[in-house]
Amino acid sequence: MSDEPELPPSSARPYGGYFDDVSDALAAAYPNVSQAVERSIVDRGELTLHVRRENLRDLAQQLRDDQDLRFELLSSLSGVHYPMDVGRELHVVYELTSMTHNRRIRLEVAAPDADPHVPSVVAIWPTADFQERETWDMFGVVFDGHPALTRIMMPDDWPGHPQRKDYPLGGIPVEYKGATIPPPDERRQYA
Amino acid sequence: MTTTDPYAGVRDTTEGRVYTVTGGDWDDVAADAVTEHAERLVVNMGPQHPSTHGVLRLILELDGETVTQARLAIGYLHTGIEKNCEYRNYTQGVTFVTRADYLSPLFTESAYSMAVEKLLGITDEVPVRAQVIRVMMMELNRISSHLVWLGTGGLEIGALSAMLYAFREREQILDIFEMITGLRMNHAYVRPGGVIQDLPPGAVEKIREFVQIMPKRIDQYHDLLTGQPIWIKRLEGVGFLDVNACVALGVTGPLLRAAGLPWDLRKSQPYSGYEGYEFDVPTQTTGDNFARYLVRMDEMRESVNIVEQCLDKLRPGPVMVDDKKIAWPAQLALGADGMGNSLDHIRHIMATSMESLIHHFKLVTEGFHVPPGQVYQPIESPRGQLGVHLVSDGGTKPYRVHLREPSFVNLQAVPAVCEGSLIADVIASVASLDPVMGGCDR
Numbered sequence A: 001m002s003d004e005p006e007l008p009p010s011s012a013r014p015y016g017g018y019f020d021d022v023s024d025a026l027a028a029a030y031p032n033v034s035q036a037v038e039r040s041i042v043d044r045g046e047l048t049l050h051v052r053r054e055n056l057r058d059l060a061q062q063l064r065d066d067q068d069l070r071f072e073l074l075s076s077l078s079g080v081h082y083p084m085d086v087g088r089e090l091h092v093v094y095e096l097t098s099m100t101h102n103r104r105i106r107l108e109v110a111a112p113d114a115d116p117h118v119p120s121v122v123a124i125w126p127t128a129d130f131q132e133r134e135t136w137d138m139f140g141v142v143f144d145g146h147p148a149l150t151r152i153m154m155p156d157d158w159p160g161h162p163q164r165k166d167y168p169l170g171g172i173p174v175e176y177k178g179a180t181i182p183p184p185d186e187r188r189q190y191a
Numbered sequence B: 001m002t003t004t005d006p007y008a009g010v011r012d013t014t015e016g017r018v019y020t021v022t023g024g025d026w027d028d029v030a031a032d033a034v035t036e037h038a039e040r041l042v043v044n045m046g047p048q049h050p051s052t053h054g055v056l057r058l059i060l061e062l063d064g065e066t067v068t069q070a071r072l073a074i075g076y077l078h079t080g081i082e083k084n085c086e087y088r089n090y091t092q093g094v095t096f097v098t099r100a101d102y103l104s105p106l107f108t109e110s111a112y113s114m115a116v117e118k119l120l121g122i123t124d125e126v127p128v129r130a131q132v133i134r135v136m137m138m139e140l141n142r143i144s145s146h147l148v149w150l151g152t153g154g155l156e157i158g159a160l161s162a163m164l165y166a167f168r169e170r171e172q173i174l175d176i177f178e179m180i181t182g183l184r185m186n187h188a189y190v191r192p193g194g195v196i197q198d199l200p201p202g203a204v205e206k207i208r209e210f211v212q213i214m215p216k217r218i219d220q221y222h223d224l225l226t227g228q229p230i231w232i233k234r235l236e237g238v239g240f241l242d243v244n245a246c247v248a249l250g251v252t253g254p255l256l257r258a259a260g261l262p263w264d265l266r267k268s269q270p271y272s273g274y275e276g277y278e279f280d281v282p283t284q285t286t287g288d289n290f291a292r293y294l295v296r297m298d299e300m301r302e303s304v305n306i307v308e309q310c311l312d313k314l315r316p317g318p319v320m321v322d323d324k325k326i327a328w329p330a331q332l333a334l335g336a337d338g339m340g341n342s343l344d345h346i347r348h349i350m351a352t353s354m355e356s357l358i359h360h361f362k363l364v365t366e367g368f369h370v371p372p373g374q375v376y377q378p379i380e381s382p383r384g385q386l387g388v389h390l391v392s393d394g395g396t397k398p399y400r401v402h403l404r405e406p407s408f409v410n411l412q413a414v415p416a417v418c419e420g421s422l423i424a425d426v427i428a429s430v431a432s433l434d435p436v437m438g439g440c441d442r
Helices: A019-029 A053-065 A128-139 B026-036 B081-085 B090-097 B105-120 B128-156 B160-181 B203-226 B229-235 B243-249 B254-258 B289-313 B343-352 B354-365 B406-418 B423-433 B437-441
Strands: A037-043 A046-051 A073-081 A090-098 A103-111 A117-119 A142-144 A174-176 A179-181 B010-013 B016-019 B041-045 B057-063 B066-073 B332-335 B338-341 B373-381 B384-392 B400-404
Touching (some): A019 A103, A053 A117, A073 B373, A073 B400, A090 B373, B066 B406, B090 B400, B229 B289, B243 B406, B254 B289, B254 B384, B332 B343, B384 B406, B406 B437
Antiparallel strands (some): A037 A046, A073 A090, B041 B057, B384 B400
């Protein structure tokens, strides 16, 4: 885990497939798009828009409501912790599905560890309720505007956020037929 | 209250009086609560309750027998599967994710393996035979999962005999799984690149026997339940959720189709060659528990139909990708001490081929490297959209695995389907959401 997951640079137009249609429709619906979207990456047949957190809610509203976009289903919302991405350690990933147009795109929002705030999208996609609570629980991302941001998996008084990279996995060495096997996070790493 | 049960205590708290109900004393408690003070009663149902499918805790605020508010507490089965995957190589990850949703393990395995393949860029190189076997196993698994829902759902609303029939056929499917994968659940059968081993002799015949029996058995369930007045009264018009509510709450699968939207990822975004099968997407329009029952019953028929097509599509061939740097070294055979690598294979790597031995050793200890990037792979599980979000940093272990579990997301609909209904209907409605807590909590 010492390697930095390199994020590819912005892809060049044309992206191919429906990604160009989505980008054009988004530019028409949200004139501020060049400022709001830091990077657009097409990789392995999927489009990822890296969105500034200040613009997330307005952009999400357009993505849901505009007739050429209509991403009415938020399939998945989860976090990823990149401790080496200094100043943008916490990422929140939104997988959007448009049932109307049968399309999928991904939004990614970053926040620094020192200020782990991301606007909540519960008002736009109510399904984000549990998923934002889980992301708070596991990564410590504070979703501003969430109606009741409490822990969901771990007990209410649990210290720390278990899926962050600086949170140890835990485990004890196990003895088997005289040999000792260390816990998984202390075993040999292969770069 | 005149109880002498030492465990059925009463204590006053700042939130009001708290009763511990142990069974048989409900009348006393209710009488006391009503005469004393409370016009509202907060009942804690679960986490250990026979009708909550595992350990789901419902907190119900009651006005008489009407539920005015429903909240749920989950997390009792949280086992850290996602975190654990980050410390194991990609192949080992299969054995973790299969333990999430224990009623549909083959779906989680397949979604995870497909995500790894997408990251590796080998989606199109997975052999046809492996794809057909995956589809066949998934559809059999869909039937067995729906059968558990039918059996336990029946139990929960008093139709005890439904379970006897449903579990009879489920057992038959589990026998097939045991024959093919070695295990009745937690199979770890689908692996990145294909499946771990080919179908054993006799498996095709056994499956063919099953697909001949099953349609008649579905008729039996219909005879037993569909026209039954009590069954209809418990389900019809109960637990209503329309298309708008489903989409807003992220509810997919049979619940969404019962509300009238024919959204099925097998049709709309086909994977594993689903575009080559002929099947219908059953829908209903009433969006109540009865509609969900009918949709699932019809889905079982369609799954039987797909399994039959799979049997016809099976052609001899490899079941794992060619690339020896990815394909797990498994030429399995049954020995005197159980299943293991075949003696021929061991002889080959130990005695004749140094290169094979190195490959074997590197793959088993290190695993294979996956180029950096992220993918999301959604598939249609028995409960709705099951998605795997996988991030790689270029190493031999996933950087992040996230399971978008339909049980977890669909449970958000509990307040919407339960509030305003009778407490007895809560059980029928939660059952119709078909949550599996192992998947929900992961």
